[in-house]
Amino acid sequence: MSVFAVLFCLATAASAGPRLSVDWAAFAGSGDSTRVEVFYAVPYGMLDYSEFEGGLEAMFAVRFELRGTGFEQEATLYRRAAIESFAAAEAAKRSFVDGFSLAVLPGRYSLRVTLLGLDEPAEAEEPGMVELDAHADSISVPAFTGRPDLSTLQLAAGIIHDTVTGGFSVVPNPARSFGGDGAERVFFYCEGYNLSAAADSYNLKVAIVRAAAPETLVASPQTRFKGARVQTAAALGLSVAGLVPGDYRLAVVLDDRATGARAERSARFRIAGEEEERASGVTYRLQMTQLEAHYHDRLEFIASPRELAYYEALSDSGKQVFLTRFWSRHNLAEFARRMETARERYRVAGTDGIRTDRGRIYIKYGEPDGIERREIEVDRRPREYWRYFNQGYAFVFVDVTGSNDYRLVWTNSPDETRTGYESMLTPDEQEMFR
Structure with a gap:
């Protein structure tokens, strides 16, 4: 599984008082440890902004503290949030979502996540921080050993299946709040452990039940799979269309059909009313x-x-x-x-500038730190040398056909493939760049 480990915007509906939302999930780690992933959401209205490059930005920090018997860990993460305008942020009901991961031994811990406003960017010291909100929780971190078991459930606003790696990318929903216009599915991610390869098959069953009474309201078809490996992962979405606002529980059951062994996990969530916060996979959108x-x-x-x-x-x-x-x-x-810029600056004889080599490199790497042009030399085509000093990259372009369509003939950037024109480098250029 991969999680959005970078700051991004989530569209939610604002409640009467925006609050920091925090959620966590536990997965098997290496050795005897358990991997705990913590996610948080900061409503845009909790932060103080200043003008920055045509928009607004806010600097803030998130401090986490995890304490247990003989264990204590804390750290402060500095973050930047940007919005186009207050009107746009309010229209989309923006929140900023991020997360972090740490390895701990199974046991009970106290978790505290504190949102801090910063008077200055990341260089601010402790006196420059102002506490804006805090979330405290007592968490029980399980061990996943010996028998078929499930990780805790991570509720999500969306799940993407990575067809390249076969894994999943999870869009966190720290508020565990669903429902509302367009938000008609509750997604979850979990992992199964200690499965027997000899088992005929396993059944995975998922249901939504009322939190206050054991009444099944929504159930997914059973998913059957062979126990061909000791660990597996599941990611599903269940419709919540038609459920009235209130508290619910997502229940997941893994059955070994041969031995009768069973693993169960559940997680509470809420269907929001019109005035409550919502989280929706389809409302993750760019402004x-x-x-x-x-x-x-x-x-x-x-x-x-x-x-x-x-x-x-x-x-x-x-x-x-x-x-x-x-x-x-x-x-x-x-x-x-x-x-x-590339469309116009590098346009050649009717060819769109973004389709030229110089245009492509400009788009990908930005304005060069230095450009050296050699246009009038005996027995040598005009050429340009582009240099990016911070990355240590150099690019050599040559007007191969004399039509002002400069082709990339050599670069030391590892992100570029061979050009086929390397033989056009002169001996002095080979000495200069190699």
Whole structure:
């Protein structure tokens, strides 16, 4: 499983008083340890903003403290949140979602997560922090040894199946709040452990029941699989359409059909009313200008081959979640600006500038730190040398045909493949760059 370990925006509906939401889940770790993953959501309205590059930004910190018998761990994570405007953030009811992971021994712990406002960026010292909210909980971290067992359930606003790795990407929902317009499914992720390869098959059953009474309201078809490996993972979504606002419980049961061994886990969640906070996979969306919307799905110019293969294999709804995740790690406004600049600056004889080698490199790496042009030399085509000093990259472009369409003939960037023009480097260039 992979979790969105970067800060991104989640659209929720605001309640009367925005509060920090925290959730956690436990999975088998290495050796005797258990991996605890903690997720939190910060409503945009809890933060103080200042103007920054055409939008608004807020600096904040999250301090976590985990204490148990003979164990104590704490750390402070510094974060930056950005919104286009207060009006846009209010319209989308923004929250900022992030998480962290740590390895502990099984047992009971006290968990405290504190949201801190910062007077300055990450250099702020302790006196510059102001406590905005805190969440405290007592958690019981299980051991997963000896018999068939399930991890705790991680409730989610969305699940993406990675067709490249076979794993899952989980969109956390720390508030465990579902329902409302467009939010008609509750998703969960869990792992199964200590399965017997000799077992004929296992059944996985999932149901939504009332929290106050053992009445099954929604049930999924049984999922049957062979016990071909000692560990497996499951990720499903159940419809909550028609459920009235209130508290519910998601129950998951794993049965070994041959021996009768059973593992069970459950997790409480809430169906929100109109005035309550909501979390929805389909409302994970980007707030974009018209220019950004024009370019936000042109991933071939910036994504890795692996990311592109993953993206192309997704459904339409999965692509929307992926794009939100992707642009939380990249600057969409800067990407759109580079696309527009490349179109005009590197246009050649009717060829769109983004389709030229110089345009492609400009979009991917940005403005070079230095450009050296050699245009009039005997027995040598015009060329340009681009250098990116921070990365240590160099690019050599040559006007191969004399049409001003400079082709990339050499680079030391590991992200680029061989160009086929390397033989055009002169001996002095080979000495200069190699």
